[in-house]
Amino acid sequence: MSTPTAAQASDLPVNIGFVVYPGFQALDVFGPLDPLNMLSMEVPLKLSIIGPTLEPVSTKAPPVVPTVSPDFAQSIVPTHTFASPPKDLDVLIVPGGAGLMYPVELQQAQIDFVKEQYPKLKYLISVCAGASLLARAGVLDGKRATTTKAGWAWTTSTGPNVNWVPKARWVVDGNIWTTSGVVAGIDGIFAWISHVYGEDLSLKIANTFEFERHTDASYDPFADVWNVSTSVAAQASTGQSA
Amino acid sequence: MSTPTAAQASDLPVNIGFVVYPGFQALDVFGPLDPLNMLSMEVPLKLSIIGPTLEPVSTKAPPVVPTVSPDFAQSIVPTHTFASPPKDLDVLIVPGGAGLMYPVELQQAQIDFVKEQYPKLKYLISVCAGASLLARAGVLDGKRATTTKAGWAWTTSTGPNVNWVPKARWVVDGNIWTTSGVVAGIDGIFAWISHVYGEDLSLKIANTFEFERHTDASYDPFADVWNVSTSVAAQASTGQSA
Numbered sequence: 191m192s193t194p195t196a197a198q199a200s201d202l203p204v205n206i207g208f209v210v211y212p213g214f215q216a217l218d219v220f221g222p223l224d225p226l227n228m229l230s231m232e233v234p235l236k237l238s239i240i241g242p243t244l245e246p247v248s249t250k251a252p253p254v255v256p257t258v259s260p261d262f263a264q265s266i267v268p269t270h271t272f273a274s275p276p277k278d279l280d281v282l283i284v285p286g287g288a289g290l291m292y293p294v295e296l297q298q299a300q301i302d303f304v305k306e307q308y309p310k311l312k313y314l315i316s317v318c319a320g321a322s323l324l325a326r327a328g329v330l331d332g333k334r335a336t337t338t339k340a341g342w343a344w345t346t347s348t349g350p351n352v353n354w355v356p357k358a359r360w361v362v363d364g365n366i367w368t369t370s371g372v373v374a375g376i377d378g379i380f381a382w383i384s385h386v387y388g389e390d391l392s393l394k395i396a397n398t399f400e401f402e403r404h405t406d407a408s409y410d411p412f413a414d415v416w417n418v419s420t421s422v423a424a425q426a427s428t429g430q431s432a
Numbered sequence: 433m434s435t436p437t438a439a440q441a442s443d444l445p446v447n448i449g450f451v452v453y454p455g456f457q458a459l460d461v462f463g464p465l466d467p468l469n470m471l472s473m474e475v476p477l478k479l480s481i482i483g484p485t486l487e488p489v490s491t492k493a494p495p496v497v498p499t500v501s502p503d504f505a506q507s508i509v510p511t512h513t514f515a516s517p518p519k520d521l522d523v524l525i526v527p528g529g530a531g532l533m534y535p536v537e538l539q540q541a542q543i544d545f546v547k548e549q550y551p552k553l554k555y556l557i558s559v560c561a562g563a564s565l566l567a568r569a570g571v572l573d574g575k576r577a578t579t580t581k582a583g584w585a586w587t588t589s590t591g592p593n594v595n596w597v598p599k600a601r602w603v604v605d606g607n608i609w610t611t612s613g614v615v616a617g618i619d620g621i622f623a624w625i626s627h628v629y630g631e632d633l634s635l636k637i638a639n640t641f642e643f644e645r646h647t648d649a650s651y652d653p654f655a656d657v658w659n660v661s662t663s664v665a666a667q668a669s670t671g672q673s674a
Binding site: 255 | 458459461462463465468472474475476479481491498501505506507508509580581582612614615616639641642643644646653654657658
């Protein structure tokens with residue numbers, strides 16, 4: 191493996207956890223997870239998939255989300271529950287998904303879990319609208335963060351005290367990495383791997399995946415596609431969102 | 433939805449199946465699957481996850497594959513088995529993965545399944561080294577196809593009668609779409625969605641996923657990264673591989 195750049199080898203993260211919940215977005219999990227699968231072949235890592243129960247967790251959207259194929263969904267198997275999580279998690283990764291359209295009471299378990307785990311983590315990473323769970327847990331208050339551009343208005347509304355960055359592929363503030371929508375999570379995890387384990391290893395995995403990374407965190411054509419650049423940037427620059 | 437371009441609306445594919453087997457590459461499945469999750473919200477689709485049994489299928493690599501974290505893996509839940517598949521599959525998607533390093537006898541069930549299903553399918557799609565299962569099923573014989581550039585030598589060796597295209601993000605020959613390594617499967621599925629359901633819908637989903645597609649099937653920087661461009665192209669041009 192390449193030489194770690196951002197941490198002493200003895201302090202490298204080992205225990206990686208993913209939060210899953212009904213209606214999670216599949217690629218918000220598997221986009222970051224599969225590069226970690228490959229990373230795990232070269233550095234010692236342990237994986238936990240943490241859900242409400244040990245029953246398989248489906249991507250199926252809640253009834254409130256309009257769809258013509260309500261049964262088109264797939265399930266992943268948790269290894270742990272929010273009530274009995276693994277000890278000593280180093281990294282927690284939180285996906286978005288249509289499940290965020292459930293009433294907030296039904297999301298409280300994962301919000302509480304983020305809140306409870308954050309003080310013990312080396313890194314907290316969100317993908318897409320997963321940032322809303324971090325925001326609702328209060329861990330983004332006063333911090334810079336980004337999220338999905340397609341669901342910008344709703345997601346940012348969950349964190350009135352967050353300094354939302356509208357034009358960013360991902361944002362790092364302290365040990366919290368928030369990425370923009372879905373595939374931005376793949377760029378984000380490769381940037382994180384580069385930061386923690388070294389660029390050589392990140393590039394090696396990206397080449398095996400035939401993935402052309404965006405390595406500039408501020409690169410974001412989708413802010414324009416979804417028209418969030420100007421309106422919210424102006425708001426952020428006047429401090430109204432913080 | 434946008435106007436279908438490549439098929440009459442009455443003839444659009446509905447029943448989508450994914451092959452899974454122990455040691456499948458997670459993103460080879462979820463890279464194409466998650467855009468289909470979103471497509472299913474706009475057009476009627478049914479999903480089947482087809483495995484050896486109904487037990488959860490793990491990404492865990494076989495013991496022969498070198499890794500320092502052998503237990504770093506996750507599991508997906510099949511809906512059907514190779515022995516009792518859904519009727520009337522329209523599309524079958526076949527991932528690669530380290531599981532292909534199991535002895536070929538242990539892969540025979542999925543090879544036979546591809547062989548048995550292909551004559552009834554509207555489309556057959558492979559991602560990464562999943563092309564080896566198609567090759568071993570004989571359905572690529574005499575056809576143009578591509579596969580992972582990182583694992584080019586091994587995968588192409590499974591199909592001596594296939595006209596392997598070394599420099600391609602994906603290749604279409606008749607109703608068989610073969611894509612290059614891992615993330616190329618995401619470009620491939622968006623190209624396929626565009627072909628079948630129209631470019632408007634494909635672009636809409638890609639924008640929601642914040643995915644910058646490669647829309648040129650011949651674009652392939654990874655053929656050079658993995659040095660397969662010249663050696664095998666020369667071979668193909670002299671017909672030695674066909």
